[in-house]
Amino acid sequence: MSMASDMQVTLGLPTRTLYQGAARALVAEAENGAFGLLPNHLDFVTALVPSVLVLTEPGGRERFFGIDEGLLVKQGHQVNVAVRRGAEGRDLASLRHTVADIFGAMDEDERVARAALSRLEASIVRRFAELRKPAP
Template sequence: MSMAPDMQVYLRLPSKLLFEGAAARLRAEAEDGAFGILPNHVDFVTALVPSVVLLTQPDGRERFFGIDEGLLVKKGHTVEIAARRGIESADLDSLRDRVASSFARLEDEERVARAALSRLEADMVRRFASLRKMPP
């Protein structure tokens, strides 16, 4: 593997690509604790816990992402992160508030969707039961 000054990072959510770009370093948190990755770090895979992912871009600018559980794969000079939910914020102070409000809203939307699906399933079962009662 060649030595590189930065790595390409992709932070993906089920519905969109939250971040794509170069990073000089990355900090994240797994079940066994926080860790950092530099461009020439050994390849590995780990499960991420709900936490903050901190990216330092080659120009020194830091980007903060609040994520839900996910998976990180480092291969060569590429880091792929897949998370259920995520949000970017300009700083750590506002990130906490944005994550709380955004994730709470998503939880409410998921709860409404699950309730609607349950009603559809119950209606379908009732309709199949009524078909059985019909004479041939």
């Protein structure tokens, strides 16, 4: 592997790409604690926990992403991060509010969907029970 000053990072959600571009450093958190990656770091795979992912671009600008659980794979100078949910903030304070708003809305949508699914499952069970009743 050649020495490089940057790595290519892709941060993907199930429905879209949240970030794609060059980075000089990346800091994230796994189940066993926070870690940092530089372009010439060894290849690496880990499961991520809900946390803040900090990415430093080649010009020195830091970008902050609030992420849910996911997976990070570093291979060569390419880093792929796949997470269930994520949001970017201008700084840590704005990220906190953005994450609360977006994740809160998603949690409410998921709660409504789970409730509808439960009602559907209960209806199916009732209908099957009716089918098993002997005809009069």
